[in-house]
Amino acid sequence: MPYVYDDQNIFAKILRGEIPNDTVLETEHTLAFNDIAPQAPIHVLVIPKGPYVCYDHFALEASDAEIADFNRVVGQICQMKGLQPGEGGAGFRLISNAGKDAVQEVPHLHVHILAGRNLGRMLGKA
């Protein structure tokens, strides 16, 4: 089944400037902003500006320029926040929920960068 993008989702509204956001970094193809309900001391969302529903949609259909820009922004956020394990930072977790089993709430691709405390093991028991 083809991906169907709903342009009324909240991140589409943020990208159109219809609702505010707390921007951390913006580039040609990508926007990073603080999560409105942070689950860690650092909780940044990174989204492409293009209409991609979830990670696989983006990975399969976005241009090389969009994919490169998106990933560079993830790296730049980690650098800006001092999270890089190889540079003495305490690390971070990168999560992207896709679809119903992952309980994706907003149907516009986003990765969560979570950091600033020990985040525990990756998943709780089902």
Ligand code: AMP
């Ligand atoms: P997910 O369950 O992966 O779709 O996560 C959606 C995330 O978007 C949640 O962590 C929400 O707190 C966050 N969120 C929802 N609305 C906003 C908003 N207006 N600004 C920033 N973050 C938001």
